[in-house]
Amino acid sequence: MPAPRPRIFRPTPANLARLAAALRRGALVGVPAETVYGLAADALDPAACAAIFTAKGRPSTDPLIVHLAAARDLPKVAITNAAIAPLARAFWPGPLTLVLPKLSCIPDLITAGRPTVAVRVPGHPLFRELIRLAGRPLAAPSANPFGYISPTRAAHVRDGLTGTALRAVLDGGECTVGVESTILDLTDPDHPRLLRPGGIAVEALERVLGRPVLRPKPARLSPAAAAPAPGMLAQHYSPRTPLQLHPRLDVAALDALPADEAALLLAKPARLVRATERKRIRWLSETGAEAEIARHLFARLRELDAGGWRRLHAELPAGTEGLVPAIRDRLLRAAAKR
Numbered sequence: 137m138p139a140p141r142p143r144i145f146r147p148t149p150a151n152l153a154r155l156a157a158a159l160r161r162g163a164l165v166g167v168p169a170e171t172v173y174g175l176a177a178d179a180l181d182p183a184a185c186a187a188i189f190t191a192k193g194r195p196s197t198d199p200l201i202v203h204l205a206a207a208r209d210l211p212k213v214a215i216t217n218a219a220i221a222p223l224a225r226a227f228w229p230g231p232l233t234l235v236l237p238k239l240s241c242i243p244d245l246i247t248a249g250r251p252t253v254a255v256r257v258p259g260h261p262l263f264r265e266l267i268r269l270a271g272r273p274l275a276a277p278s279a280n281p282f283g284y285i286s287p288t289r290a291a292h293v294r295d296g297l298t299g300t301a302l303r304a305v306l307d308g309g310e311c312t313v314g315v316e317s318t319i320l321d322l323t324d325p326d327h328p329r330l331l332r333p334g335g336i337a338v339e340a341l342e343r344v345l346g347r348p349v350l351r352p353k354p355a356r357l358s359p360a361a362a363a364p365a366p367g368m369l370a371q372h373y374s375p376r377t378p379l380q381l382h383p384r385l386d387v388a389a390l391d392a393l394p395a396d397e398a399a400l401l402l403a404k405p406a407r408l409v410r411a412t413e414r415k416r417i418r419w420l421s422e423t424g425a426e427a428e429i430a431r432h433l434f435a436r437l438r439e440l441d442a443g444g445w446r447r448l449h450a451e452l453p454a455g456t457e458g459l460v461p462a463i464r465d466r467l468l469r470a471a472a473k474r
């Protein structure tokens with residue numbers, strides 16, 4: 137018998153009602169987010185959450201993010217503090233996750249046994265609608281096998297999780313942000329700590345908080361050092377093809393690439409490469425705009441990974457502001473040796 141393949145559902149009212157009912161029964165559903173597609177389950181049902189870990193092959197030490205339909209639901213899952221309201225007003229719905237002391241209704245499985253829970257209100261309206269219809273918070277990590285490139289289209293979810301307990305994916309189009317949320321530890325509101333760079337710039341958080349955010353040292357990205365947050369492994373988001381990073385790949389470097397290797401550029405090259413090269417030289421943006429680079433990063437990496445190349449090369453952007461830290465973080469982990 138062929139492996140069960142998840143079915144992709146168009147976002148009609150009838151399908152949304154049907155998927156919400158499946159979530160209430162404890163099923164898994166692939167959901168669109170502005171960040172990357174999620175693998176959602178009822179956050180208050182430990183068995184449903186356990187199925188997320190099994191489907192992804194995710195270690196139980198890696199906690200899940202809980203998603204709410206609105207910021208006003210936050211006191212139902214976490215202990216709030218005064219630093220939250222301005223952040224929620226500025227960035228929710230959107231790609232900001234807050235780590236806060238958890239309430240007892242949140243299963244230990246979700247938090248990997250920690251006393252804190254990661255929470256956000258997603259920016260994709262279909263995701264929020266599904267949470268509302270399901271009538272409960274939804275736990276959702278990215279909807280990909282653990283460690284592989286994150287999914288930014290419904291078809292990525294279907295193809296990656298065929299053969300698992302997942303039966304349904306809600307199609308919400310291409311993810312508009314394209315990288316995961318920024319995770320901020322607000323357990324101690326006087327000392328906010330960045331746990332993961334993501335879709336919201338840290339400087340923007342600092343402006344709203346009116347205080348500096350502690351950032352993990354870049355050295356922490358080395359495999360030997362401790363990760364800044366549970367589950368932040370040195371190697372992640374990885375294509376199966378070996379990936380090598382470069383500060384810049386100019387036309388001469390591209391011309392010198394062996395015929396069985398491919399390259400991913402940050403922006404369209406000034407001089408168009410030969411027609412025969414078009415297949416193995418891709419770019420993430422027309423002009424180098426960072427939002428466009430982030431949006432296309434995972435999908436282009438997947439395309440190149442499926443191309444049968446012996447090795448992939450990619451340009452690593454320089455900088456410490458805006459979306460650059462998130463783009464650098466994903467590329468550095470994707471290229472890390474397993």
Ligand code: AMP
Binds near residue numbers: 319
């Ligand atoms: P994702 O894989 O995008 O679902 O992101 C989940 C990540 O959020 C985990 O890998 C952790 O790094 C982080 N996280 C979730 N819950 C917590 C928590 N309670 N404390 C610290 N980090 C957390």
Ligand code: MG
Binds near residue numbers: 277278286
């Ligand atoms: Mg993930």
